[in-house]
Amino acid sequence: MSSLFNPVLIGKLTKDYFTDIKRLEKYNYNKLMNYRDKVFRKIVNYAFTVPFYNDLCKNIGVSKNDIKNINDIQKLPIIDRQDIIENYPDRTINPKLRKKSTLINTSGSTRNPVTLYTDQYTLLKGIMAHIRELRYYGIKWNKSRFSVIANFYSQTTPTQTLDSINIPFLKPFFKMDNIQQLNADDDLKEMIKKVDGFKPDFIVGFPGPLRHFAILREKGYGLNIKPKGIIFAGGILDDYEKKHISKIFNTRLYDVYGSTEAGPISFECKEGNLHINSDFVYLEVIDKNGSPLPKGKTGKLAITRLFGRGTPLIRYTGMGDILTLEDNICNCGLQTDIIKKIHGRIKESIVLPNEKIIFPNVLSSIPGQVLEKLNTAKIDRIQLIQETIDKIEVWVIIDEETRDIGPTVEELFNDLKSAYQKLFGPDVEVKIKEVAKLKSEENNPESTSGILSKIDPNKYI
Secondary structure: OOOOOOHHHHHHHHHHHHHHOOHHHHOOHHHHHHHHHHHHHHHHHHHOOOHHHHHHHHHOOOOHHHOOOHHHHHHOOOEOHHHHHHHOOOOOOOHHHHHHOEEEEOOOOOOOOOEEEEOHHHHHHHHHHHHHHHHHOOOOOOOOOEEEEEOOOOOOHHHHHHHHHOOHHHOOOOOOOOEEEEEOOOOHHHHHHHHHHHOOOEEEEOHHHHHHHHHHHHOOOOOOOOOOEEEEOOOOOOHHHHHHHHHHHOOEEEEEEEEOOOEEEEEEOOOOOEEEOOOOEEEEEEOOOOOEOOOOOEEEEEEEEOOOOOOOOOOEOOOOEEEEEOOOOOOOOOOOOEEEEEEEEHHHOEEOOOOOEEOHHHHOHHHHHHHHHHOOOOEEEEEEEEEEOOEEEEEEEEOHHHOOOOOOHHHHHHHHHHHHHHHHOOOOEEEEEEOOOOHHHHHOOOOOOOEEEOOOHHHOO
16 A cells, blocks of 8 residues: 555545544434435445446446435345456456555455455545444543454455554554554464553454453453453354353443444444444345345345445345344434344354254354353353254363363253254254364364354255
């Protein structure tokens, strides 16, 4: 990325900063929806300058003049990961902007990674929504001390964003001395020692490291970590895990939902509702045929990013998430649309012989229920493996330091089997297996997927 002083960019960012940060507080619902229509039209106009998207629309007979507001979005095609993969690199960006752009990659945790074009403005525009979220939680982004546990490796959004922030003319505004950056793949004992020494006011991180932080804290690590709040993103924490982490660190947890592709999507308010950043993204829930579902119904997410340039994302299903949208407005005062439930990735769902789908958020709740019942934290990691539709193995790594404390491993396994059997029904054979390494880690040491299934749930949702 260019490090030259850019007065146009700094002018846009300054204007955006003072308008974006407080928009959700100042705008009523109708004014917010009118603003969304305005930025949606701009994004559509830009998308038609991108070769692959222009051709998709041309093939179904849609022009940009057919799109007046968000209600016309169903006229536009749905796009997925494969559309972007097949058209990269030449056709996924306006040709005039390609040399001025940089690249970001999705993690590819459940599928092949996707490479997207972006630019400094798009990355820094996304920061505005993050700052808005932090501000809501009482975090002063330039003063509060907070530890961020993310994937800080080449061509990810966190890395490219930090690279943008480090350009000279922004350094006076983003000193970053108050931000501790930690890579989620690093050794957890070393990581918690670093956080303990940093003494953050807030922690922002993935569910996996936060789960283990709680376990390590119980063993005497990180006793100086006393955050005012913990924000988790990038995965699911069940109710047991949230209560456990909250109790261990004596603070409240907040759920923030976002992605590499679309940026900040939603954040949890103090009433416990997930508010959509309605001025930054538009969410649809669709069925397997691509037809929109009403609020309250569960289906696949199709997301539209309403800001930035680079690779356009309109009705994009490549995140592979399952959602339910709420039909009500929250009492907290923020008049945005609300996500009722994030069920997890479609890829990590289980299909039963009767074609019923069990979503990741339900699957992930079972271990917590069993651990809470037995009053133990004996499970280090756990993974469900479905080779056939009627056979599921549960691979469990036992925490060696608590193996002989409290209930036996046999008792734990018996209760796990009973709980899963009740969930899956009598037509599924459930087997609990103690292992030293999860199946996903045998092929990819960095994989943390909790569900591996050879049955494609996309055919059934």
